[in-house]
Amino acid sequence: xxxxxxxxxxxxxxxxxxxxxxxxxxxxxxxxxxxxxxxxxxxxxxxxxxxxxxxxxxxxxxxxxxxxxxxxxxxxxxxxxxxxxxxxxxxxxxxxxxxxxxxxxxxxxxxxxxxxxxxxxxxxxxxxxxxxxxxxxxxxxxxxxxxxxxxxxxxxxxxxxxxxxxxxxxxxxxxxxxxxxxxxxxxxxxxxxxxxxxxxxxxxxxxxxxxxxxxxxxxxxxxxxxxxxxxxxxxxxxxxxxxxxxxxxxxxxxxxxxxxxxxxxxxxxxxxxxxxxxxxxxxxxxxxxxxxxxxxxxxxxxxxxxxxxxxxxxxxxxxxxxxxxxxxxxxxxxxxxxxxxxxxxxxxxxxxxxxxxxxxxxxxxxxxxxxxxxxxxxxxxxxxxxxxxxxxxxxxxxxxxxxxxxxxxxxxxxxxxxxxxxx
Amino acid sequence: xxxxxxxxxxxxxxxxxxxxxxxxxxxxxxxxxxxxxxxxxxxxxxxxxxxxxxxxxxxxxxxxxxxxxxxxxxxxxxxxxxxxxxxxxxxxxxxxxxxxxxxxxxxxxxxxxxxxxxxxxxxxxxxxxxxxxxxxxxxxxxxxxxxxxxxxxxxxxxxxxxxxxxxxxxxxxxxxxxxxxxxxxxxxxxxxxxxxxxxxxxxxxxxxxxxxxxxxxxxxxxxxxxxxxxxxxxxxxxxxxxxxxxxxxxxxxxxxxxxxxxxxxxxxxxxxxxxxxxxxxxxxxxxxxxxxxxxxxxxxxxxxxxxxxxxxxxxxxxxxxxxxxxxxxxxxxxxxxxxxxxxxxxxxxxxxxxxxxxxxxxxxxxxxxxxxxxxxxxxxxxxxxxxxxxxxxxxxxxxxxxxxxxxxxxxxxxxxxxxxxxx
Numbered sequence: 001x002x003x004x005x006x007x008x009x010x011x012x013x014x015x016x017x018x019x020x021x022x023x024x025x026x027x028x029x030x031x032x033x034x035x036x037x038x039x040x041x042x043x044x045x046x047x048x049x050x051x052x053x054x055x056x057x058x059x060x061x062x063x064x065x066x067x068x069x070x071x072x073x074x075x076x077x078x079x080x081x082x083x084x085x086x087x088x089x090x091x092x093x094x095x096x097x098x099x100x101x102x103x104x105x106x107x108x109x110x111x112x113x114x115x116x117x118x119x120x121x122x123x124x125x126x127x128x129x130x131x132x133x134x135x136x137x138x139x140x141x142x143x144x145x146x147x148x149x150x151x152x153x154x155x156x157x158x159x160x161x162x163x164x165x166x167x168x169x170x171x172x173x174x175x176x177x178x179x180x181x182x183x184x185x186x187x188x189x190x191x192x193x194x195x196x197x198x199x200x201x202x203x204x205x206x207x208x209x210x211x212x213x214x215x216x217x218x219x220x221x222x223x224x225x226x227x228x229x230x231x232x233x234x235x236x237x238x239x240x241x242x243x244x245x246x247x248x249x250x251x252x253x254x255x256x257x258x259x260x261x262x263x264x265x266x267x268x269x270x271x272x273x274x275x276x277x278x279x280x281x282x283x284x285x286x287x288x289x290x291x292x293x294x295x296x297x298x299x300x301x302x303x304x305x306x307x308x309x310x311x312x313x314x315x316x317x318x319x320x321x322x323x324x325x326x327x328x329x330x331x332x333x334x335x336x337x338x339x340x341x342x343x344x345x346x347x348x349x350x351x352x353x354x355x356x357x358x359x360x361x362x363x364x365x366x367x368x369x370x371x372x373x374x375x376x377x378x379x380x381x382x383x384x385x386x387x388x389x390x391x392x393x394x395x396x397x398x399x400x401x402x403x404x405x406x407x408x409x410x411x412x413x414x415x416x417x418x419x420x421x422x423x
Numbered sequence: 424x425x426x427x428x429x430x431x432x433x434x435x436x437x438x439x440x441x442x443x444x445x446x447x448x449x450x451x452x453x454x455x456x457x458x459x460x461x462x463x464x465x466x467x468x469x470x471x472x473x474x475x476x477x478x479x480x481x482x483x484x485x486x487x488x489x490x491x492x493x494x495x496x497x498x499x500x501x502x503x504x505x506x507x508x509x510x511x512x513x514x515x516x517x518x519x520x521x522x523x524x525x526x527x528x529x530x531x532x533x534x535x536x537x538x539x540x541x542x543x544x545x546x547x548x549x550x551x552x553x554x555x556x557x558x559x560x561x562x563x564x565x566x567x568x569x570x571x572x573x574x575x576x577x578x579x580x581x582x583x584x585x586x587x588x589x590x591x592x593x594x595x596x597x598x599x600x601x602x603x604x605x606x607x608x609x610x611x612x613x614x615x616x617x618x619x620x621x622x623x624x625x626x627x628x629x630x631x632x633x634x635x636x637x638x639x640x641x642x643x644x645x646x647x648x649x650x651x652x653x654x655x656x657x658x659x660x661x662x663x664x665x666x667x668x669x670x671x672x673x674x675x676x677x678x679x680x681x682x683x684x685x686x687x688x689x690x691x692x693x694x695x696x697x698x699x700x701x702x703x704x705x706x707x708x709x710x711x712x713x714x715x716x717x718x719x720x721x722x723x724x725x726x727x728x729x730x731x732x733x734x735x736x737x738x739x740x741x742x743x744x745x746x747x748x749x750x751x752x753x754x755x756x757x758x759x760x761x762x763x764x765x766x767x768x769x770x771x772x773x774x775x776x777x778x779x780x781x782x783x784x785x786x787x788x789x790x791x792x793x794x795x796x797x798x799x800x801x802x803x804x805x806x807x808x809x810x811x812x813x814x815x816x817x818x819x820x821x822x823x824x825x826x827x828x829x830x831x832x833x834x835x836x837x838x839x840x841x842x843x844x845x846x
Contacts, residue, residue, distance in 0.1 A: 181702060185608025190725035195735075262735050272707070272735075276727040277717050279604060284695070284703040294700050302613035304699040312618075312685050312695075312743035320735035 027051075030297075031058035031079075031117035031141070033109060033132050036067045039123035039146040039172060042293050044071060050303060060112040060124070060132070063087055069094035076100070079115050081108030106131060114139035119297070122147045123172070127408065130154055131401060137161045144296040145251075146172035152243045152349045153408060155250030156342035157398040169251060170296035175244050176251055177292035178270035178283035183252070184300075186275065193274040194248050197264040198241040198323060204265060208327050214366040216359065233356045234330075237369050238323060242334025243352075246345045249338055256338040261331060263321045268310065285310050329370045333377055341384050341396025343407035344377060350411035351376035358419055368422070376414045383410075450474075451720075454481035454502075454540035454564070456532065456555050459490045462546035462569040462595060465716050467494060473726060481538040483531065483547070483555070486510055492517035499523070502538050504531030529554060537562035542720070545570045546595070550831065553577055554824055560584045567719040568674075569595035575666045575772045576831060578673025579765035580821040592674060593719035598667050599674055600715035601693035601706035606675070607723075609698065616697040617671050620687040621664040621746060627688060631750050637789040639782065656779045657753075660792050661746060665757025666775075669768045672761055679761040684754060686744045691733065708733050752793045756800055764807050764819025766830035767800060773834035774799035781842055791845070799837045806833075 030047060034040045040061070047054040056075035061068040062083040069091055072080055081103045082088050088102045103111045113120055113132035120136040121144045122129055129147035134154070136143050138161060145151070150158055162169055171177050175196050183191070202221045203211050219236040220229055227235075234240035245259050272282040285291055286308055294303050312318075325332050330352070337344035355372035358364045364372070384396040398404055453470060457463045463484070470477040479498035484491040485506040492514055495503055504526045505511050511525045526534045536543055536555035543559035544567045545552055552570035557577070559566050561584060568574070573581055585592055594600050598619050606614070625644045626634050642659040643652055650658075657663035668682050695705040708714055709731055717726050735741075748755050753775070760767035778795035781787045787795070807819040821827055 181704060185723070187724060264735070269705075274732065275725050277721070277725045278708055278711070278714055278728050278730050278732055279718060279725070280707040280733050281604060282692075282705045282707055284705055285701055288701070291701055295702060298700070300608070301610060302698050302700045302702070305701050307701045309697065309701055310703050312687070313745040316743060318741045318743075320739060320741075322736040 027053060027055045028118045028297075029055050029057045029116070030119055030121060031060075031112055031115050031136075032056065032121040032123065033060045033113060033129060033136075034062075034121075034123035034125065034147075035059040035071055036061040036064040037123055037125060039289070039293060040121065042290055043121050043123070043144075043297065044075065046294055046297050046303070047075065053303070054297070057117050058112040058115040060109050065090045065094065072098060072100055079103065079112055081105075081112045110135040114141070117141055119144055119170075121172075121297075122150060127153060127405070130404065134158065134161060134401060137165055137167055140165050140167060142168040142170065144170045144172050144293075146293075148173070148243060148247065149349070151247040151250045153346040154398060154401065154404045155246060155345060157400065157404065159250045159253060168299075170299055171247075171251055172292050172296045173244075174267075174285075174287065174289070174292050175271045176247060177295050179248065179252060179273055181283045181295060182271070182273040182281040186273075186281075188253075190275050190277075191252075191254070191258075191273060192276045192278075193258050193260055194252060194254055195260045195262055195272040195274060195280075196241060196244055196248060197267065197269050197271050198238060198261050199235065199267045200263040200265050200321075200323070201236040201238065203236055203327070204263065206327075211327060212365065212367050216362065219359070219366055229360055230353070230356055233359060233369070234352070236366070237330040238328035239330035239334070239352050239369070239373070241323070242331045243345075243349060245331075245334050246338060246349075256335050261323050263323050264318065266315065266318050268312075268315060268318055284312075330373060333370070333373050337377060340377070340381055342398040343396045343403060344380055346398075346404050346407040347380045347411040348373050348377050350408045351415040354412050354415035354419070363423070364419060368419075371422075372415050372418055375418050376411055379414050379418075380407075380411070450476060450478045451541045452478050452480045452539070453542055453544060453720075454483075454535055454538050454559070455479065455544045455546065456483045456536060456552060456559075457485075457544075457546035457548065457570075458482040458494055459484040459487040460546055460548060462712070462716060463544065465713055466544050466546070466567075466720065467498065469717055469720055469726070470498065476726070477720070480540050481535040483535040488513045488517065495521060495523055502526065502535055504528075504535045533558040537564070540564055542567055542593075544595075544720075545573060550576065550828070553827065557581065557584060557824060560588055560590050563588050563590060565591040565593065567593045567595050567716075569716075571596070571666060571670065572772070574670040574673045576769040577821060577824065577827045578669060578768060580823065580827065582673045582676060591722075593722055594670075594674055595715050595719045596667075597690075597693045597708075597710065597712070597715050599670060599694070600718050602671065602675060602696055604706045604718060605694070605696040605704040609696075609704075611676075613698050613700075614675075614677070614681075614696060615699045615701075616681050616683055617675060617677055618683045618685055618695040618697060618703075619664060619667055619671060620690065620692050620694050621661060621684050622658065622690045623686040623688050623744075623746070624659040624661065626659055626750070627686065629750075634750060635788065635790050639785065642782070642789055652783055653776070653779055656782060656792070657775070659789070660753045661751035662753035662757070662775050662792070662796070664746070665754045666768075666772060668754075668757045669761060669772075679758055684746050686746050687741065689738065689741050691735075691738060691741055707735075753796060756793065756796050760800060763800065763804055765821040766819045766826060767803055769821075769827050769830040770803045770834040771796050771800050773831045774838040777835050777838035777842070786846075787842060791842075794845075795838050795841055798841050799834050802837050802841075803830075803834070 032040050056077050058079040059077050060081035065087050079101045088104050109132035113136040120141045122133045123146040133150045220232050222232045269282050269284050274280045337348040351373045355369040387395045455463050479500050481502040482500050483504035488510050502524045511527050532555035536559040543564045545556045546569040556573045643655050645655045692705050692707050697703045760771040774796045778792040810818045
């Protein structure tokens with residue numbers, strides 16, 4: 001915990017952004033979905049270092065019962081959720097007489113998400129985080145959002161629920177946190193453009209021919225960030241940046257043609273916002289996930305964090321270039337999806353998951369990832385057309401979570417079929 | 424006026440910074456000190472393009488009666504001030520039956536400064552702007568500050584008056600406007616460091632030996648900004664950045680050891696603020712004085728401005744380096760002044776004006792500018808020491824404007840004596 005210096009300024013609201021449950025004189029009560037994952041653990045580290053600021057009232061984890069039991073002993077939440085009944089029994093055994101309610105499965109996640117709290121940290125990985133995040137929003141909770149799938153798969157639906165329930169979504173990833181911070185104290189109608197920075201990935205300087213021959217090892221060699229294999233491949237295809245464009249579109253309720261991407265290999269400027277007077281506000285820093293986590297938890301305040309400081313003179317130079325949409329077609333597929341339908345982002349995301357898995361399994365070439373995504377998106381476009389002319393298939397509209405999951409499942413099946421046919 | 428697109432969003436307050444006289448549904452009334460100068464004219468261009476946002480209620484100019492008469496005809500202020508009685512008579516002749524009160528001299532400036540208005544634009548050049556700017560603050564007016572001398576010469580005094588009368592100071596220069604914008608929506612106690620960027624001037628890559636032989640023409644050849652000769656020389660010595668450090672210390676009530684300077688030759692990042700969680704917020708843009716003017720006038724809103732947009736990919740790279748305090752000793756002299764006394768910034772500023780004039784007149788070498796400034800600052804330090812031990816001379820404290828003007832006059836005399844003695 002020594003990275004967090006203690007600091008206990010009184011609460012105060014800042015910015016035109018909605019304050020996230022900050023109440024003067026009281027601690028911010030946290031419910032954490034995915035407490036044993038990386039973001040969950042870092043959130044708890046902040047809470048431990050800042051006991052005057054935060055209390056932990058509910059935790060949800062999956063199968064890591066040992067770690068969860070330790071967290072319950074330290075933070076004493078009122079409610080805790082695990083994936084399966086066997087896990088619940090094991091947790092009860094491990095905790096002995098500790099007074100905590102243990103709940104299970106999808107219902108357990110919903111219970112943690114809607115437990116009385118000032119802020120729900122949504123840090124489950126994958127589609128399993130969708131329902132509880134929606135439950136938190138519908139319960140009127142502000143949400144610190146670390147789960148990419150929520151806005152990628154269900155952005156249109158989530159945005160409507162956020163607006164309906166007037167809650168704040170606080171992004172927990174470096175690019176969207178940068179935009180969120182650049183928007184502080186500004187009016188939405190003064191924004192001209194959001195500019196996401198992209199490292200460009202390991203193939204930034206490669207030719208199309210070289211990229212076509214890229215191996216798994218080469219694709220996994222990311223220059224700036226140490227991440228899991230799926231997201232590292234997404235960085236190499238620029239699909240990751242495309243998915244971030246989709247997230248930005250819904251997180252900030254911004255039209256796709258007002259969202260740009262600039263390649264910035266050093267990843268020091270985390271993203272920028274251009275305003276209508278031509279002023280550009282950017283957030284910069286060394287790549288460190290602790291920063292966006294603490295920014296979201298502390299908003300609208302800030303917490304002192306003992307991490308290395310940005311030294312621009314030591315870094316020396318920052319480079320920028322236009323992303324090459326020909327060598328990296330996945331970026332345009334994301335914009336295309338935003339133009340197609342509310343469901344199309346879920347479609348391209350699901351196709352991409354299947355394609356990346358196939359690439360990581362050695363079944364397809366690197367460039368077939370983009371080909372798969374594009375092919376499935378085309379099939380989705382036809383399906384919407386069929387639906388409009390009275391034929392079968394989805395309308396492309398996301399009325400509720402079922403529509404999201406249907407689009408996801410349809411796309412996975414499509415992608416598998418397409419890969420089988422082209423093998 | 425075609426650089427200003429029309430825009431009339433309803434007023435609303437934003438940010439934790441004090442809104443500058445913005446009242447929903449009413450126009451912002453402007454009083455302009457120095458209306459015929461560059462910033463004054465650009466301010467009036469904004470007012471002309473945005474008649475739903477701004478009214479012009481009072482103007483002060485010097486001797487450019489023809490231009491002032493035209494401004495009065497267009498904007499119909501209630502009050503106008505000129506430097507001399509002869510100018511007042513000429514203005515009355517030129518205006519015929521136009522209904523406007525005409526006032527004269529120092530009293531006239533004070534009358535314009537304290538005329539009922541929502542925002543006073545302080546854009547006189549030099550020490551003549553000090554008294555009316557203080558008058559505006561004491562009358563409770565928010566001030567858009569384009570006059571560098573106000574905070575350089577009288578910063579400690581002005582800061583006390585600003586706090587006492589609870590008014591907003593809105594900086595009108597690219598570096599301080601950048602910091603002001605980076606602070607929007609943030610709490611003062613969360614700020615760790617202000618980082619001013621410096622182009623480095625024309626001698627950035629020169630050796631000490633080359634700098635010692637620099638000609639007037641070489642010193643006047645600024646890489647990024649087209650400015651007057653005095654400030655261009657100040658950019659070459661880095662005294663300009665030192666004076667900006669002094670301004671930042673008082674504008675943002677920040678201790679000198681929390682103000683840094685980084686050399687950034689492209690002048691695209693206009694300045695940055697580091698927060699205690701290590702996040703850095705920066706404002707970027709192409710160099711264009713219209714932007715900080717419009718930012719100050721519109722605060723807390725923004726006005727659409729049809730100027731070239733920043734295109735980072737087209738610029739390609741941004742460079743940063745540590746300022747060389749040996750080759751450019753004026754930067755440290757500014758910090759030294761802030762540590763010496765409240766009056767020392769006025770002292771180093773006045774010495775610098777004398778030295779730069781002597782350099783531009785071909786009387787001294789380039790490196791003698793810094794030598795003069797340093798010598799006079801040393802004499803000031805001795806004088807404070809003498810005052811503390813009961814001998815004559817200033818205490819170094821700025822109780823009122825007289826103390827500022829005394830320090831300024833004393834320093835000019837000192838600098839002239841020193842230059843004469845070393846000739």
